Amino acid sequence: MEKWDKKHILEIKEFDREEIETVLSLATSFKEISQRDVKKVPALRGKTILNLFFENSTRTRTSFELAAKRLSADVVNFSASSSSLTKGETIIDTIKTLQAYHPDILIVRINSSASLSTLAKYTQASIINAGDGKNEHPTQALLDMFTVKEAKGTLEGLNVLIVGDVFHSRVARSNIFGFSKFGSKVTVCAPPTLVPYEFEKIGAKISYDLDDAIKKADVIIMLRVQTERQESSFFPSLREYVDKFALTPQRFKNAKKEAIVLHPGPINWDAEISSSLKEEVHPLILKQAENGLAIRMAALYLVGTRKRAL
């Protein structure tokens, strides 16, 4: 049996390499299920899963919901707008109330960073982090690593370049921790205003020059430009951002021939990536979504069937 002794999936930080490999190899077998005519296995039959999205999401929520259904679990969606939170209930009371229904797994997206270990104290269920503020988005990093492994055959010794709004990105943080555990080197490339303070101390290299950084990259992860954040002047204009940090055909020419491009979605074409590269880069990005489903099935399966007795 591969290594697994986690009750929750909260942060890639606390994963070790073997645990990541366990998820990835399980996802390989689950990926095949979604390609069948009958896309369902009874692995989690009788389990109750709550999709707790305190922050808006369609893509991640749909992915988790489908993953749960394909494993035959009972899934209930709970979204912030329709929840009792709008009626003044505290988040802790919400968790306690839901605990009364004895769920097995809570899939949580929430806007406060690093808040899930606090919530975990009030439920017996396993928690899977579907994005907690700016902290982590572990299943996104796992699906990114899965996609890279499929494309490159390995996760070792790669130069991974993460471009864009690193400051607000839970995807960037999870990926830095994930890829680093395999001895790959992660460089973040962004305007200095979007690189967190002393970020090199978590093991990332920092570059403000995409033209230079792109040359060595094996994997390029483009993050979404959050134009709504421009108001607070993280960068002066989309024009200048595009000028310095967009993946353009010109820049892509300077990358290695076999370099691959990932994006967690949704993409703003012509902001972070030129739409003239669409043919070239979009297929792999869509594959990330497909792989995401398999990763989430693997994640649910692992915490749903192999958690330690309480």
Place this chain on the structure above:
Amino acid sequence: MRILIKNATIINSDKKEEADILLVKGKIEKVAKKINEKADKIIEAKGKTVFPGFIDMHVHLRTPGREDEEDISSGSMAAAKGGFTKIFCMPNTNPAIDNESCAKWIAEEGRRVGKTDVYPIGAISKARAGKELTEFVALRRAGCLSLSDDGTAIKDSLLLRRALEYSKMSETLIISHCEDTSLSNKGSMREGAISSKYGISAIPDIAESTIVSRDIQLAQFLRVPIHLAHISTAKSVDIIRRAKKQGVKVTAETAPHYFILSADDVEKNAFDSNFKVNPPLGDEKDIEAIKKALKDGTIDCIATDHAPHSKAEKELPFENAPFGFIGLEFAFSLIYTHLVVKGVLSIEDISKKLSFNPAQILGLKGCGKVEEGFCADLVIVDLDKKWEVRHKEIVSKSKNTPFLGAKLNGVVETTIYNGKIVYNSKNES
């Protein structure tokens, strides 16, 4: 064009020597005893002193918007007359220099006039409104080596933080106008006995030093350089001195009036608006502190804060008139008269404070020294001559200066910019 300067006393920031200087195609080709090469023009400089071209980090050329007060051409002429071969113009214009095309146009206009390098300083925030950053990278491309919202301080500390961070990438020096406008509260002169005596709305010295302190802490926290404009108070000097000892990358400038004039002069001159400037003139303690800071290097350089204003504006009563003095044409003589003749600074320090240090601060390569291979920007001065500041001889479009009638030592005789003579006191070329 080959120019040979004979028997000059050359003053660099670190040494003084007698030599000939040969200028060829905008470069200093040779510095040596007895150069006997052919030249298109020979300047006999026996008994004269040669400095590297002066660099003024802080001028207001009022362009675009108030070309009646100064324009690139008149400002360049004033610069040439004062020995300045590079000037940096502030963006508090109308419209503000906050975009690539405006900055580019100013640099080009400077080249067209051809009497001095005119470097635009881009605004830090759009329309200098203190809300959103300008396009630093585009401004850098247009020739802005530095950025400032001069005229107003950046109130929002987070915006200044972002500006300092972003400037790491754009390689643009952030120049801060240190003033807490809540404290300065629309004052007209330094808060003290005189302002109290006459009931003049006043600005306390801490309006400057509190922001100096904030800016230094930000620069230290982010490990980026910051340059502080027109430092005028003893309290600011203390803070800067301490920060430099701690290794903070802070540089500072002052202007001649801050080591010459005080609030007493405002009273003595019956509240003549030509004595109104921001930051305001301080007291004797400030003057002494600024001199000491220039001597020990706490203040790196001297800039003029050349601020032309029309006659109509400056003849208004003191509290109604705008702030600022012109300075390009008198800066050298004021420094020489008040600091060198009086033994506060050495003659070499003039090279340091007006050429070498500004070049270092702004990252200008190959200038700030009279040395082979450096740019052929030179000033030839007669230190023994005296002159008087007279209204009709001022070439700047505006004549607002508290130094009218001042008798000064040291006359700029010839200014050579990019290997060409752009000013000669004999024919006022």
